[in-house]
Amino acid sequence: MRDFTRWIELEGAVNVRDLGGLATVDGGTTRFGRIYRSDNLQGLTERDVRVLVGDRELRNVVDLRSGPEVRLEGPGPLTAVPQVSIHHLTLFAEGGLYTDVEADTAGGDAIEGDKVLPWTARDENDERMAELRVTGYYYGYIRDRPDSVLAALRAMALDxxxxxxxxAAGKDRTGVLCALALEVAGATREAIVDDYVATGDRLEGILARLRASETYRVDLDNRPADDHRPRAEYMRQFLGVLDERFGGPLAWLASQGWTESDSRTLRARLRD
Structure with a gap:
């Protein structure tokens, strides 16, 4: 059962929760108040900024959006807070100095929605194909941008x-990074999958926010919100691919230059 005290209620974001309180393989739980996950932070109010920066001592923001998304949405309110460092680490392959080719179809003036929001084109007639399709995008993040993945995890571990x-939604790119962080911290697979599917509890609000933005509106359709719901099999399949191809997420990280020192540092953030 999910612990609903993990949710953080803000006025300008709807899918914000703590990575604390999740079960670990040694019988413990992950630590509260260290790492949070969220949908787009563009709409934070002054009160939200006070809650995050003042009350919760937020100091590092890991922004996984593509370059075009950041440009189209404009600077968010946290970029103006001197205590906060923004780590922009796109998970798409870059085609040049300013362009993310996997998410950019018009020289930076548009995004390719099925890259940014891979669940928008889910095949309603074949659940297995939908599972493979979404998992393929998730694998693409680590295949195309292992540098961003490792840099993001290291930024999440800063003390x-x-x-x-x-x-954007706090579901796919954020879901992959949080799954890897939780794996390093020793969370159970059940807890990792539970955290991933928890986004479904806020799906109506997420879709409303995305449709209110010109950046994402054109790539969303009028299907019911349940058609966009994160499904446990997507994350299970992604982690299973890492198990089969590399011997697990930790082995994949090690193959990319992640060290035991990195693991100790991240574990110290998320474990007592």
């Missing part, structure tokens, strides 16, 4: 205050 990781 100068709390960190928050986000993308």
């Amino acid at each position: 100068d205050g709390a960190a928050i990781v986000h993308c």
